[in-house]
Amino acid sequence: METLTTLSDASTSKRPQLAHLTAQLDELRAKGTYFKLRVLDDEQGPVCHYDGREVINLASNNYLGLCDHPKLREAAIAATKRYGVGSGAVRTIAGTMRIHMELEEKIAAFKGVEACVVFQSGFTANAGTVSSILGKQDFILSDELNHASIIDGARLSGAKIKVFRHKDVAHAEELLQEIQHEPGRKLVITDGVFSMDGDIGPVAELCDLCDKYGAIMMVDDAHASGVLGRNGRGSVDHFGCTQRVDVQVGTLSKAIGALGGYVCGSRDLIDYLYHRARPFLFSTSHPPSVAASCMAAFDILENEPERIERLWSNTKYFQQQLAEVGFDIGGKSTPKSETPITPVIVGDGRKTMDFSRALFEQGLMATGIAFPTVPEGKARVRCIMTSEHTKEQIDKALEILTATAKRMEIL
Ligand SMILES: *Cc1c(COP(=O)(O)O)cnc(C)c1O
Secondary structure (H helix, E strand, O other): OHHHHHHHHHHHOOOOOOHHHHHHHHHHHHHOOOOOOOOEOOOOOOEEEEOOEEEEEOOOOOOOOOOOOHHHHHHHHHHHHHHOOOOOOEOOOOOOOHHHHHHHHHHHHHHOOOEEEEEOOHHHHHHHHHHHHOOOOOEEEEEOOOOHHHHHHHHHHOOEEEEEOOOOHHHHHHHHHHOOOOOOOEEEEEEOEOOOOOOEOOHHHHHHHHHHHOOEEEEEOOOOOOOOOHHHOOHHHHOOOHHHOOEEEEEOOOOOOOOOEEEEEOHHHHHHHHHHOHHHHHOEOOOHHHHHHHHHHHHHHHHOOHHHHHHHHHHHHHHHHHHHHOOOOOOOOOOOOOOOEEEEEEEOHHHHHHHHHHHHHOOEEOEEEOOOOOOOOOEEEEEEOOOOOOHHHHHHHHHHHHHHHHHOOOO
């Protein structure tokens, strides 16, 4: 191991070709936003070990504790024993296993739609879908805080991109009016839950707009899957809009606990994506273990709704307590969280990163997020509640947050 490291250091560090990257890293270091990856030593849990230190974990998207749920593990092991570790090809060549089809049918039934296609990740689901269903004559109307994978998909499509102010339906309508006589198709797209602020997209109002202007409606429910709606069916279900959303994206990587993304909609939409979505056509499908874990997760959503109830009661308690101590958890100059995603706004990027590091030293894992992921001056430590945190753990987390913030004059 040591020899390898030494060798690679010696062979690459003096080459000038990538010196511009080193310069940019130095810039990040100077700004105080350079980070090292924290390494998880055990499993993703409410309390776990990163870099050898025991911490209360408020940084993961493991909303329902499914990352390490015994039933998902067993399903993965059984599928591995039966079908091996890899699918061996992309879906369209030889890599469609029966279990992939079963998972897609299960998700479609769960969501109450005709059909579903599973991608390797939520990122590829968004990017692959947006880029393939529109072309350069078309228009995309996108919330300014939509996820990077939507932005990349929009760019790849070549369509004209119009960005509306965050959750500003009137602004979206203005933009639609400006282009209503243009020949291209129009797609309106919003996150169901916004990942940095935890607020919920105006799905129903945007559906009204789409109906009025004949636009395609698309929702990215990555952070809403397993969190909002009946048994975690997502924001579209939460607003009763299943029949009015043409393209529903979800992730299997967050609350579902494994890995993947999916698109739900009409049979023709899914068939079209089978033929045209580039990540589906050109990148190998999931190992059978992943598909099996996801199937087990949907059974848990159906059979253990108490997990979702615990998630929401923990969230309510945590946010109430934070607000009571005087933390800015959004709702003033930033959007107000309506979900387990809880931003603790600090403002300055460097101070936020220092705060996050200090919390870690005290036994709390909460990620610092700064520009360009969030606007300049709105840096925050993002806390995400899960169903598996106990009252004692939440209280301890609050104690660490409060004491550290006071010491650093954030509170
Ligand atoms: C996390 C996230 C994705 C990407 O999902 P992955 O399965 O992790 O690739 C897409 N959209 C939003 C809004 C997200 O938060």
